[in-house]
Amino acid sequence: MTDINSDVRSILIKNVQLNGKETSIYIEGNTITEIGGPKLEADTVISGTGQAAIPALINTHTHAAMTLFRGYADDLELFDWLSKKIWPLEHKLTPDDVYWGTRLACLEMIKTGTTCFNDMYWHMTSAARAVEDSGIRGVISGVVFDNFDPEKGEKEFKRCVNDIKELRDNTGPRVIASFGPHAVYTVSNELLEKLTKHAQEHDMLIHIHLAETEKENLDYIEREGGRPVEKLAELGFFGANVICAHGVWLNEKDIRTLAEFDVKISHNPTSNMKLAIGSAIPYEQLTAAGLTVSLGTDGCASNNNLDMFESMKVATLLQKFHTNQQTVMPAHEVFEMATINGARSLRLDAGEVAEGKLADLLLVDLKHPSMVPNHDLISNLVYSANGSIVRTTICNGKILMLDRKVEGEEEVIEKCQEHAARLVND
Ligand SMILES: [Zn+2]
Structure with missing residues (x-):
């Protein structure tokens, strides 16, 4: 897992579906810099097989x-x-x-x-x-x-x-x-x-x-x-x-x-x-x-x-x-x-997976039962899916969730249970 506070890094997402085609997405710093480019290496390489990239x-x-x-x-x-x-x-x-x-x-x-x-x-x-x-x-x-x-x-x-x-x-x-x-x-x-x-x-x-x-x-x-x-x-x-x-x-x-x-x-x-x-x-x-x-x-x-x-x-x-x-x-x-x-x-240069946009994007699971068959991705996302189809979440060029694991999630759950109990019981 990457450190969310570290600055310079690159991510390459390979073999991912984007707008109905298989491609690659290259992220440098906090920006999507290249889609379908020739790059083969990066600090972090993620396989996008069986997944689609969508804006976060x-x-x-x-x-x-x-x-x-x-x-x-x-x-x-x-x-x-x-x-x-x-x-x-x-x-x-x-x-x-x-x-x-x-x-x-x-x-x-x-x-x-x-x-x-x-x-x-x-x-x-x-x-x-x-x-x-x-x-x-x-x-x-x-x-x-x-x-x-x-x-x-x-x-x-x-x-x-x-x-x-x-x-x-x-x-x-x-x-x-x-x-x-x-x-x-x-x-x-x-x-x-x-x-x-x-x-x-x-x-x-x-x-x-x-x-x-x-x-x-x-x-x-x-x-x-x-x-x-x-x-x-x-x-x-x-x-x-x-x-x-x-x-x-x-x-x-x-x-x-x-x-x-x-x-x-x-x-x-x-x-x-x-x-x-x-x-x-x-x-x-x-x-x-x-x-x-x-x-x-x-x-x-x-x-x-x-x-x-x-x-x-x-x-x-x-x-x-x-x-x-x-x-x-x-x-x-x-x-x-x-x-x-x-x-x-909110005045953000985001909301799209496109070159030059902020690297705020998701990889969603196309093999999830709610996403099959894939006649129309947007239809599936709106009418069939829920948040559990998200496998990977990237914000500002940092991977916050990879294959549904978020760093430190156990501590957050535990602390919130304590805080909620104290509020209700005190
Ligand atoms: Zn309100």
């Missing part, structure tokens, strides 16, 4: 450390679930809990073919350290709330800016700091304006929950006298750097406004269905308006896994079911949502 998946909305709450509270009414189960546990979370919870999330992602995620959670510097140590990529934001209290808003803003500075000082290029204002029902317009200004000055991404439930829109209209999208546009909040998780309860005017600012939408179908938010994302209207729609899992309390293969299937089934159309969100589109659209949303 990108999860554009999660709360990684919530892996610790997996299966702790399901099937409850939303407010009971949050107030009686999730919030009391979150209140007890230590930085160390978040570190190990995020390590578990990274491990699960590596094992199911995701190499980059967009995170929003507490103790962002611990989450960042976990990303750094696991070898994957993370866009990490610390969740920000002020609950409409200006004093709290001021404190939260300072804490956030300090955390971002600490994160930048202590992590490498795989970790990207962003802002995570929670939602319009927990963050005041004043704090949103302040965050927006800082994000623009520092060219940062912003990650927010938006239009997840109808109630959030109705409450906002009552409080502010207008729809959230309209008011946020007036505040100058929107831009191509803003990723909105959910975007379910949007009307035509909202969609036009979001498209005007090139806002990015992260669709979280499994969470939307589990939390019974009452509708499906208006996918056709969003794409017709030219918006980039990517895919997320949301946190493990509302999913309960981070398997993006499963989310691809659920996304397309939900659209078909909701619109009563068999043709909506075809397999190749949902695969693009989970790869290239995710890369575009």
Whole structure:
């Protein structure tokens, strides 16, 4: 197994299927430098026989450390679930809990073919350290709330800016700091304006929950006298750097406004269905308006896994079911949502296996029963497979999983069991 922190190295993947043809892929440093070239040697040579190379998946909305709450509270009414189960546990979370919870999330992602995620959670510097140590990529934001209290808003803003500075000082290029204002029902317009200004000055991404439930829109209209999208546009909040998780309860005017600012939408179908938010994302209207729609899992309390293969299937089934159309969100589109659209949303030169792109890719098992026969690889990936078909995961030119083995996985499992038990029992 290779050291994920070592710098210069090369990988040659031989006899691998790529876009329906057998070829070789050469990786130098963190980049795919040659496909089908003459090279026969490298620091590491991998046989791709019986496997296909595909871009690694990108999860554009999660709360990684919530892996610790997996299966702790399901099937409850939303407010009971949050107030009686999730919030009391979150209140007890230590930085160390978040570190190990995020390590578990990274491990699960590596094992199911995701190499980059967009995170929003507490103790962002611990989450960042976990990303750094696991070898994957993370866009990490610390969740920000002020609950409409200006004093709290001021404190939260300072804490956030300090955390971002600490994160930048202590992590490498795989970790990207962003802002995570929670939602319009927990963050005041004043704090949103302040965050927006800082994000623009520092060219940062912003990650927010938006239009997840109808109630959030109705409450906002009552409080502010207008729809959230309209008011946020007036505040100058929107831009191509803003990723909105959910975007379910949007009307035509909202969609036009979001498209005007090139806002990015992260669709979280499994969470939307589990939390019974009452509708499906208006996918056709969003794409017709030219918006980039990517895919997320949301946190493990509302999913309960981070398997993006499963989310691809659920996304397309939900659209078909909701619109009563068999043709909506075809397999190749949902695969693009989970790869290239995710890369575009997070401003990464990835999401494709092509020369010059970041070496974030997977080798998937074409002999796995769920992948046979192989009439159409993308169809199999979306409708038949799950994360267990991934044999090898490469991120930033480093092999994080080879033949389903990840270095240090036993320790992560053990530590997470301890941390989860302490949270529940203390
Ligand atoms: Zn969320």
